Amino acid sequence: MFNQYDVIVVGAGHAGCEAAHAAAKMGSKVLLCTMNMNTIAQMSCNPAMGGVAKGQIVREIDALGGMSGIISDKSMIQFRMLNRSKGPAMWSPRTQNDRMRFAEEWRLALEQNPNVDFWQEMVTGILVKGGRVVGVRTGMGIEIPGKSVVLTNGTFLNGIIHIGEKQFGGGRTGESASKGITEQLVELGFEAGRMKTGTPPRVDGRSLDYDRMEVQYGDENPEKFSYSDETKPLAEQRTCWITYTNKEVHETLETGFDRSPMFNGRIQGLGPRYCPSIEDKINRFAERERHQIFVEPEGWNTVEIYVNGFSTSLPEDVQYKALRQIPGFENAKMFRPGYAIEYDFFPPTQLNLTLETKLVENLYFAGQINGTTGYEEAGSQGLIAGINASLKVQEKDPFILKRSEAYIGVLIDDLINKGTEEPYRMFTSRAEFRLLLRQDNADIRLTEKGYQIGLAEERRYQKVLHKKEQTARLINDLKQKKLEPNESNEALEALGTAPIREKISIEKVLKRPQIGIEQLEEISTDLKDYLEGYEKEVLEQAEIQIKYDSYIEKEKQMVEKLANMEDFKIPVKFDYLTIPALSAEGKQKLNKIRPQTLGQASRISGVSPADLSVLTVYLGR
The missing domain is CATH 2.40.30.260 (Elongation Factor Tu (Ef-tu); domain 3)
Known part of the structure; x- marks a missing residue:
């Protein structure tokens, strides 16, 4: 009945949709399994996307070639940029969305991809042979073969809905809970837990x-x-x-x-x-x-x-x-x-940075099954799981984002190394390099990466190259162009900033807190005519890079210092238990999580600086 699929995605929420779309766009044959075709990409809670740090994630998904940004734009009914009064690292886009149109746009996008097939039925288990997943089993007993499987079950795994003293099984109001998968995974050796979330009337x-x-x-x-x-x-x-x-x-x-x-x-x-x-x-x-x-x-x-x-x-x-x-x-x-809903999750320390499980090869987890909360967090995990499932089937190198490259990298690194005992939500404070990870430059940071793996399209890539080229040219011109005191002092004083005593570059004037690109246009008619030749996003990018140049440079230097640790690989079968100088907790955590690099080891909760020094010596650093 079914040919073998490259990627089978279980669950059609935000994580499942991004996983299916990404894998299919990269050339994999995908089957998307859902219990109800009418609830694909359902906004189970708030009909909104983005917000503080979450907006940055949506922009990153979009920059890589995912769909959450496009679907949000097509279904939005209101747009707000939050935290405009703060620095650009805090600016966060947010849309209020049409719930029905959001789901419809996602379904249409998936149906237009010839590499995506659909199957409406509950998946009750995975098929495993020799430590590797080989497909899924449905409630009707149908076995569907697949080279890889991505589980994105949301709140459906043994879900129980609570309203006062009433409780009943369900993954969402009016929908059945999913049975069987948790029990099988526990039998295979996975650790499971319970989490709770809720929704208003x-x-x-x-x-x-x-x-x-x-x-x-x-x-x-x-x-x-x-x-x-x-x-x-x-x-x-x-x-x-x-x-x-x-x-x-x-x-x-x-x-x-x-x-x-x-x-x-x-x-x-x-x-x-x-x-x-x-x-x-x-x-x-x-x-x-x-x-x-x-x-x-x-x-x-x-x-x-x-x-x-x-x-x-x-x-x-x-x-x-x-x-x-x-x-x-x-x-x-x-x-x-x-109502409140209680559901099963699997502590994410059981995953690799690709979101592939450590216990079963080619099996990936994404979304609330990993203990996260939020559409954006789920969508980004689905994207990374779908990308990596597709790459592995194609026998290509995995795709991993570093903490210094994306909020998505911070999210996954936190989950894998620290785990979570409560629903994990992204905040700007979780990112130590948030001035580099702004919402305005996600395309500059990530579109080339998406293009290289076959997800972002050629026209997207060319658009980013043009933006970078125009921004560099504008910054250079603003360094070269000078303001004359007699031509600009009246306008400068009117803008509440000190007059200049000699010729000064426009770049230096733009560094003043009272002056932005829009204020520059008030200083000189020639300057206004010149700036009108640039697109709005280029002007914004140039202004941010000029104003925050020294801070951005400091963060880049910090990233470079940490890069040595991130690039230092730890052998896959390294035996931590044989190192007597490691603390007992350090041995336990390192042996459980099995970090791939020295940098990853440094971020594991319970691994002390002393443990890291010992590990460095033993690795021949």
């Missing part, structure tokens, strides 16, 4: 009083995620709103604490620290009189509203009563209550 937007809320508009000049010409910025946007909980809301919620699965011990898994439920917030932050609630439309043409900030698993009657005490929600009609 959905309400009827026609029943809300928006006059009682704060309006949250999109950016006046919206941008987009993708660097490609395939998408355009929004011409019009939908509005979002902000409101707040209050003392009455908190008191009502507290009446349900005795029936809360979080507080009475029915939920064992740990939930996301940085996206807590509303009951967790008012319990942990009892001193706060209110919490922010973001009122977000689910799409262009639907009345459904996502109540961001009100994630809960309290009984539905308590949810409903508390909701109607929020300003603007007095007459709210609830479409469905919020």
Whole structure:
């Protein structure tokens, strides 16, 4: 019935879609297995993409040739660049999306790829022969042969949904849990754990009083995620709103604490620290009189509203009563209550940096199965797993991003070396080289890499080369062009910056905090005419590189210093247990994770600087 596939992807969420797309675009024959073809790329929680650090990840996926940026652009209803008041390392793009259109665009993109086949059925196990995966088995007992398998099961592995004292099996509301895979993997020697996440109630937007809320508009000049010409910025946007909980809301919620699965011990898994439920917030932050609630439309043409900030698993009657005490929600009609979901995951220290498992060859894990939370984190893992599954089948070198190259590299390095005991979420603070890993330069950092492995297209690559060339030319010209005191001092003083006493390069003036590219245009008509010859992204890139030149250079020097450790390989079968000078914990962690380089070993929790020195000596450094 089935020929052998190069890559079988199990699960069609954000990780599964990126994995299938990447492998297929690189020439592999792919089968995407899902329990429901109608829920491909479902936005299970918030209908939004990006945000702090997450926006950088979406830009990186796009730069490599993935689809999350393009799909987000095609389905967005609002765009905002967060943290504009801070430095460029913190700028983070975010879109509010049309939930239905997002899923539709992903499905259309996958169906247009002739290398992707689909199969709608639950996968209940993998086929393993001689320590290598050779296919999957479905609930109907069908065996499908495959050279590699990528598991992207999301919250479906033995998923249990909790609403107050009620609990029932499910991977998402109205959908069945996935059975069989966890048990088989544990039998094969994998370590499994439980995690928890949650979602808020959905309400009827026609029943809300928006006059009682704060309006949250999109950016006046919206941008987009993708660097490609395939998408355009929004011409019009939908509005979002902000409101707040209050003392009455908190008191009502507290009446349900005795029936809360979080507080009475029915939920064992740990939930996301940085996206807590509303009951967790008012319990942990009892001193706060209110919490922010973001009122977000689910799409262009639907009345459904996502109540961001009100994630809960309290009984539905308590949810409903508390909701109607929020300003603007007095007459709210609830479409469905919020709920918590508990599911199986596998600690990611059991993986290599390619996301291939250490125990079973050609088996890859991506997304929430690795203990992460968030569409963006899942999508990036799916992309890397799909790339590496395809490369391995083609007998090519693996694709690994370093911490200094991408937020995706930071994410995977953290997971593999440190593991996680709670849902992992990306933050800018996790990246030690975040000034190098900005959202504006992801194409410059990564598109060539995507092009070399056959994922990013030729026109993408040429576009980046043009951007780099134009940026370099502009920076050089700004160093050469001079400002005359008598021609520019009046404008400089009007802009709130000191006048100049002698001829000075425009580059030096641009380094001043009060002066940006837009202000340069006010200083000289000739300069304005010259700058108008460049695209907006080239102007932005030149300004950032000039203003932050010394800081960027310091980070580059730090990367170079660490490169020696990253490039120093550790033999695959190196026996850590035979080195007496290593600490007991160091031996245990090194032997379990089996780092590929000295740099990777240095980031393993429990491996001390002394252990690293001993290891360096034994490796003949």
